[in-house]
Amino acid sequence: MKFIDFLNNVDDDGILRIPNERSEDKRVGLIRRVDDAHLVKKSQEADGTYTELWIYSTEGRDPMEIRREIIAGTDIDVEEGSSSDGNQHYNIWSPGNCEFLELIGLPS
Numbered sequence: 587m588k589f590i591d592f593l594n595n596v597d598d599d600g601i602l603r604i605p606n607e608r609s610e611d612k613r614v615g616l617i618r619r620v621d622d623a624h625l626v627k628k629s630q631e632a633d634g635t636y637t638e639l640w641i642y643s644t645e646g647r648d649p650m651e652i653r654r655e656i657i658a659g660t661d662i663d664v665e666e667g668s669s670s671d672g673n674q675h676y677n678i679w680s681p682g683n684c685e686f687l688e689l690i691g692l693p694s
Contacts, residue, residue: 620655636692
């Protein structure tokens with residue numbers, strides 16, 4: 587599994603800027619932004635798809651609204667929990683007053 591370090595390299599437009607280094611593992615890509623949610627991790631799996639892990643509070647803004655905004659950037663049906671072809675899906679769990687949303691099988 588390859589991890590994309592974006593915490594220190596995202597500009598104001600949400601574009602990941604990687605320093606000019608010679609390495610095939612370095613990637614440039616779009617990091618999505620969702621109000622009231624935080625992208626904790628984005629990793630590339632062995633099959634070339636990506637997994638994203640998001641966290642957001644269940645207090646204040648409606649968590650389902652936040653979840654819909656996160657999932658809107660995918661082919662996943664919010665109600666079904668997966669895409670129509672079954673390649674993309676999500677897992678969700680809550681350790682207290684926040685929720686983790688893991689998106690699996692994303693193309694980029």
